[in-house]
Amino acid sequence: MTQGTLAPEARSLLDTASMTDPIISARPRAYYAAMRSFDPVHWDEKLGMYLVSRYEDIATIQQDPITYSVNKGYHTQQAKGFQQEFQEILERDGGGYFPDAIMSDPPYHTRIRKLMEKAFSAHRVKELEPRIEKVVIDLIDSVADRGEADAVQDFAVPLTVRIICEQLGLDWNMKDRIARWSIAVTAQIGRMQDREQMLGHAREICDLQHYLIAKMREREADPREDMISDLVHARDAEGQALTFAEAVSLIRALLIAGNETTATALGNLFYILATRPEIATLLQASVDDDRLMNRFVEELLRIEPPVRGLSRMTTREVELGGKTLPAGAHLLLMYASANDQEDVFPDPRRFDLDRPNIGRHLSFGGGVHRCIGLALARMEIKVAAREIVRRIGDIELAIAPEEIRYLPTVATQSIERLPIRFTRRG
Numbered sequence: 001m002t003q004g005t006l007a008p009e010a011r012s013l014l015d016t017a018s019m020t021d022p023i024i025s026a027r028p029r030a031y032y033a034a035m036r037s038f039d040p041v042h043w044d045e046k047l048g049m050y051l052v053s054r055y056e057d058i059a060t061i062q063q064d065p066i067t068y069s070v071n072k073g074y075h076t077q078q079a080k081g082f083q084q085e086f087q088e089i090l091e092r093d094g095g096g097y098f099p100d101a102i103m104s105d106p107p108y109h110t111r112i113r114k115l116m117e118k119a120f121s122a123h124r125v126k127e128l129e130p131r132i133e134k135v136v137i138d139l140i141d142s143v144a145d146r147g148e149a150d151a152v153q154d155f156a157v158p159l160t161v162r163i164i165c166e167q168l169g170l171d172w173n174m175k176d177r178i179a180r181w182s183i184a185v186t187a188q189i190g191r192m193q194d195r196e197q198m199l200g201h202a203r204e205i206c207d208l209q210h211y212l213i214a215k216m217r218e219r220e221a222d223p224r225e226d227m228i229s230d231l232v233h234a235r236d237a238e239g240q241a242l243t244f245a246e247a248v249s250l251i252r253a254l255l256i257a258g259n260e261t262t263a264t265a266l267g268n269l270f271y272i273l274a275t276r277p278e279i280a281t282l283l284q285a286s287v288d289d290d291r292l293m294n295r296f297v298e299e300l301l302r303i304e305p306p307v308r309g310l311s312r313m314t315t316r317e318v319e320l321g322g323k324t325l326p327a328g329a330h331l332l333l334m335y336a337s338a339n340d341q342e343d344v345f346p347d348p349r350r351f352d353l354d355r356p357n358i359g360r361h362l363s364f365g366g367g368v369h370r371c372i373g374l375a376l377a378r379m380e381i382k383v384a385a386r387e388i389v390r391r392i393g394d395i396e397l398a399i400a401p402e403e404i405r406y407l408p409t410v411a412t413q414s415i416e417r418l419p420i421r422f423t424r425r426g
Contacts, residue, residue, distance in 0.1 A: 010033070010037060014031075020046045022406075028337075040053050049311070051337075057321045068331065072313035073311035074189065078189060082198045090205060099249060101242075102249070102372070106368060139155055141391070148419065148420065148421045170228075177207070181256065184200075185201075185205060185252070189411045190411050231254075258377075262306070265304075266384055271415060293382050294378070303349070306413070307363060309410065312333060335362040397418075
């Protein structure tokens with residue numbers, strides 16, 4: 001079908017659709033394609049944001065973190081519509097309101113990131129691999145004989161919660177609380193909560209902050225080999241420590257971002273294996289080849305990115321994608337759309353381990369704000385993919401694809417539940 005044939009339908013979609021629509025949010029590719037073709041920096045009236053859909057425009061933004069501010073974009077997005085009330089609740093009941101220090105602009109961001117990187121040393125990530133492998137195997141073995149499971153609730157969420165708890169030195173038996181906290185924090189940048197939901201989420205975040213503050217106080221007095229200790233005792237080149245507010249915000253970010261996005265990626269992995277048997281076959285053929293497994297992870301992240309998009313705000317009038325944007329324009333960088341762009345990734349829906357640009361996807365963002373935990377995320381996904389196909393096979397959905405529900409957020413495309421059937425191998 002030609003672009004000319006699609007034009008009236010695509011233009012109509014741009015006039016009527018919104019990322020706030022649960023149907024569009026769950027199955028957004030036609031919306032993405034319409035934007036890329038006809039309005040690459042598209043004003044979504046209901047969302048109140050410009051959706052940046054093309055790879056080259058997102059790359060431009062990522063190369064200029066001063067004109068396109070993460071600090072303004074992120075903090076304007078937070079608890080949108082209920083921001084003052086949300087902050088007051090945290091100040092009153094949650095130990096304080098602690099803005100996300102990592103979601104900031106240079107030069108402040110440069111200092112914060114260097115301190116945060118101390119928790120992600122190559123040594124610490126590498127030493128986690130055998131422990132991650134054991135957790136993955138234990139979880140698979142706990143469900144393998146049942147022949148059915150919820151891939152998200154029985155595997156993806158408990159796996160990522162347990163791993164992030166090991167990193168931070170927390171009790172992973174709190175997995176249900178941590179899962180609730182993750183949903184509550186993510187909802188604040190999701191733009192799809194009503195006031196009642198915000199109040200419930202704010203209560204969860206208060207609970208989260210009190211828990212983390214208590215753990216920080218323990219590590220101040222008694223440091224351990226964990227990331228909380230790393231951050232509480234981190235010093236920059238001038239010997240300055242993080243402020244209390246900075247440390248709370250960074251530890252909160254590690255717990256939530258290190259859990260939510262990787263759990264989403266693992267849910268997407270199961271979805272692909274259950275719905276595209278040719279990819280399951282490809283994974284089985286690659287499982288003993290570390291180079292191919294690394295490429296498998298990159299292509300999985302490109303074709304089903306866990307982060308749909310993150311926000312920026314212009315600090316001056318600027319031209320982008322043929323459109324003049326005023327200072328204060330709120331943007332959502334649609335990473336998932338850019339990863340689907342045919343002139344960057346030919347035949348984008350084909351899962352292709354031989355892509356010459358397989359690592360150019362935007363699933364980890366880019367520029368100075370490229371995901372700080374990407375090495376750990378890649379390793380978790382690789383280990384999980386490898387052990388899944390070694391231990392179970394014949395994976396299929398236990399519900400119709402149209403019955404799959406997603407968490408209500410524009411920030412990620414997170415499957416809520418994914419019932420599957422399978423057989424044990426060996």
